[in-house]
Amino acid sequence: MAANAKAIVNTPLLQGLKQLVRSLHTDCARLSSFRSSREVQPLEEYPEVEVLHNPPEWKYVERLLPPRTVPQPVAKPAYPSGWKPQTATGQESGYFVARTKNHMVPVYLNTRFRGQRRLTIVRLIQGDIWALERDLRQVVEQSRNGKLCATRVNELSGQIHIHGDYVDLLREHLKSKGF
Amino acid sequence: MLKFLNKTRQLLYPNVRNLSHTVTVCQSNAATESTTTTGKETLVSKPALILPQNYAEHAPVSRSTARQAWIENVDAVTERKVGLMELHPDVFAAQPRVDVIQENIEWQRKYRYVSMAHTKTRAEVRGGGRKPWPQKGMGRARHGSIRSPLFKGGGVIHGPRSPTTHFYMLPFYKRVMGLTSTLSVKLAQDDLHIIEDVEIPTKDAQFIRDLIQERNWGPSVLIVDKHDVFPENICYATDSIGYVNLMPAYGLNVYSMLKHDTLVLTVEAVKHLEERLLYQLHRNDAASKQTKFKLDQV
Numbered sequence: 169m170a171a172n173a174k175a176i177v178n179t180p181l182l183q184g185l186k187q188l189v190r191s192l193h194t195d196c197a198r199l200s201s202f203r204s205s206r207e208v209q210p211l212e213e214y215p216e217v218e219v220l221h222n223p224p225e226w227k228y229v230e231r232l233l234p235p236r237t238v239p240q241p242v243a244k245p246a247y248p249s250g251w252k253p254q255t256a257t258g259q260e261s262g263y264f265v266a267r268t269k270n271h272m273v274p275v276y277l278n279t280r281f282r283g284q285r286r287l288t289i290v291r292l293i294q295g296d297i298w299a300l301e302r303d304l305r306q307v308v309e310q311s312r313n314g315k316l317c318a319t320r321v322n323e324l325s326g327q328i329h330i331h332g333d334y335v336d337l338l339r340e341h342l343k344s345k346g347f
Numbered sequence: 348m349l350k351f352l353n354k355t356r357q358l359l360y361p362n363v364r365n366l367s368h369t370v371t372v373c374q375s376n377a378a379t380e381s382t383t384t385t386g387k388e389t390l391v392s393k394p395a396l397i398l399p400q401n402y403a404e405h406a407p408v409s410r411s412t413a414r415q416a417w418i419e420n421v422d423a424v425t426e427r428k429v430g431l432m433e434l435h436p437d438v439f440a441a442q443p444r445v446d447v448i449q450e451n452i453e454w455q456r457k458y459r460y461v462s463m464a465h466t467k468t469r470a471e472v473r474g475g476g477r478k479p480w481p482q483k484g485m486g487r488a489r490h491g492s493i494r495s496p497l498f499k500g501g502g503v504i505h506g507p508r509s510p511t512t513h514f515y516m517l518p519f520y521k522r523v524m525g526l527t528s529t530l531s532v533k534l535a536q537d538d539l540h541i542i543e544d545v546e547i548p549t550k551d552a553q554f555i556r557d558l559i560q561e562r563n564w565g566p567s568v569l570i571v572d573k574h575d576v577f578p579e580n581i582c583y584a585t586d587s588i589g590y591v592n593l594m595p596a597y598g599l600n601v602y603s604m605l606k607h608d609t610l611v612l613t614v615e616a617v618k619h620l621e622e623r624l625l626y627q628l629h630r631n632d633a634a635s636k637q638t639k640f641k642l643d644q645v
Contacts, residue, residue: 269628324445
C-alpha cells in the first residue's frame with residue numbers, strides 16, 4: 169500500500185501538477201529557500217557531463233582562489249593609500265622595526281580601564297631598543313610641547329609602551345624614517 | 348631530491364648576497380676538488396651540497412642575521428663536512444623568547460596531567476549519622492555528626508577532588524613562537540647539527556655511541572627526519588640506547604628539544620620545518636587558528 173502511494177507521489181504527472189499549483193500561488197514559493205528549488209530527478213533526466221582533469225580554463229579558477237600566504241607587495245612609484253614600502257635596514261640608526269606579515273608598521277593602541285588608560289605599543293623591534301626609545305620619546309614630547317612622557321621598554325620581547333595615544337604620530341614618524 | 352635542490356640556483360636576498368657569492372666560490376672549489384680527488388676516495392667524489400635559501404617568497408623579518416650551518420655525514424664515525432646550508436633567519440635566528448619557551452614547557456606538562464589527589468567530604472566519610480550527644484544539658488559544645496570537618500577523622504572542606512584535569516591550549520602563535528625560539532636557541536648554543544640523511548652503515552649500537560663520542564654530541568641526542576619511517580639500520584642501532592631517540596618532523600616539540608642536549612636534523616627535515624613554520628608565520632587565514640579551542644574541532 170505504502171509503495172503504491174509512493175509510486176503515485178513520484179509520477180511525473182503529480183510533479184507537474186505540484187509545479188502548476190505553485191505557479192497559481194496557492195502554495196507560497198519559499199524564495200531563497202532550498203525548498204523552492206526543483207526536486208531531484210532520476211539520473212537519466214540530467215544531461216551528460218564530461219569529467220576533465222587539468223583543463224586549460226582552470227587557471228581562471230585559480231585566479232579567484234585566495235592566496236595561501238600573504239603575497240609580497242607590488243612595487244609602484246606611489247601608493248594612493250599612503251602605505252610605503254620599507255626602505256631602512258637599520259644599519260645607520262642601530263635599531264630596526266620590522267614590518268608585520270601584512271607589511272604594516274607595528275604600532276598599536278591598547279586601551280584599558282574603560283578607555284581611561286591608552287598605551288601606544290611599538291612591536292617587532294630589533295637592535296638597540298634604548299636608542300629607539302630615546303628617539304620616540306623625543307618625538308612624543310615635542311608633540312606635547314615639551315611635557316614629559318612615560319615609556320616602558322621590554323627588551324626581551326622587543327616592545328616599547330608609551331603612555332598616551334600617539335599611534336598616528338609614531339606610525340608616520342617610523343614611516344618617514346623608512347621603517 | 349638533494350641533488351635537485353643542489354642544482355637549483357635561487358634568487359638570493361640582497362643582504363646575503365655576500366654569502367651567496369662565497370657559496371658559489373665554495374661550490375666551484377668543491378667541484379675542482381672533487382675532480383682532483385676522484386681517484387683517491389669514492390666517498391668524496393660527490394660534489395659538495397650547497398643549499399642557499401630562497402628569500403623570494405618569505406623575506407626575512409630579521410635583516411642582518413642569515414645563518415648557515417654545516418651538513419655532516421653519518422656514513423662513517425669520522426666527521427666530514429658534506430656541504431653547507433643557509434637557514435631561514437625567521438626560523439633559526441628568531442628572538443630567543445625564553446618566556447614563551449617556558450610557557451610551552453608548562454603547557455606540555457600540564458595539558459596531559461590529571462591530578463588524582465582526592466579527599467572525602469563529611470558525607471562520604473563512613474558513619475556520623477547519629478547526633479553524638481544531646482543538644483543541651485551536657486555542658487559540651489553542640490554537634491550533629493562526628494564526621495563534621497571540625498572533628499578529628501571528619502570530612503575535609505574544599506579538598507582536592509579526583510580526577511582534576513589541567514588541560515588547556517596555549518594560543519597557536521605562542522606554540523609556533525616556542526618552536527622557532529627553541530630552534531634558534533639550539534642553533535645559537537651549537538646544539539643543533541644537520542646531517543645529510545639517516546642512512547648509517549650498520550645495525551650496531553656501538554657505531555652510534557662512537558659517532559656521538561667523536562662528534563662531541565650529547566649526552567642525549569634527538570634525531571629528527573622528515574618521515575616517520577626510519578631506515579632499518581638506525582632503528583636497530585638506537586633501539587637499545589635510551590639516550591638516543593628518533594622522531595619525525597611532525598612530532599617535533601619544545602619539550603623534547605629541551606629534554607635532549609643535542610638536536611640532530613636531516614636536511615629534508617630542516618627544509619620541511621622551514622616550509623611549515625614559514626607558512627604558519629605568513630598564512631593569510633591566521634585568524635582561524637587564533638579562535639577558541641573546541642574539543643570537537645578537527
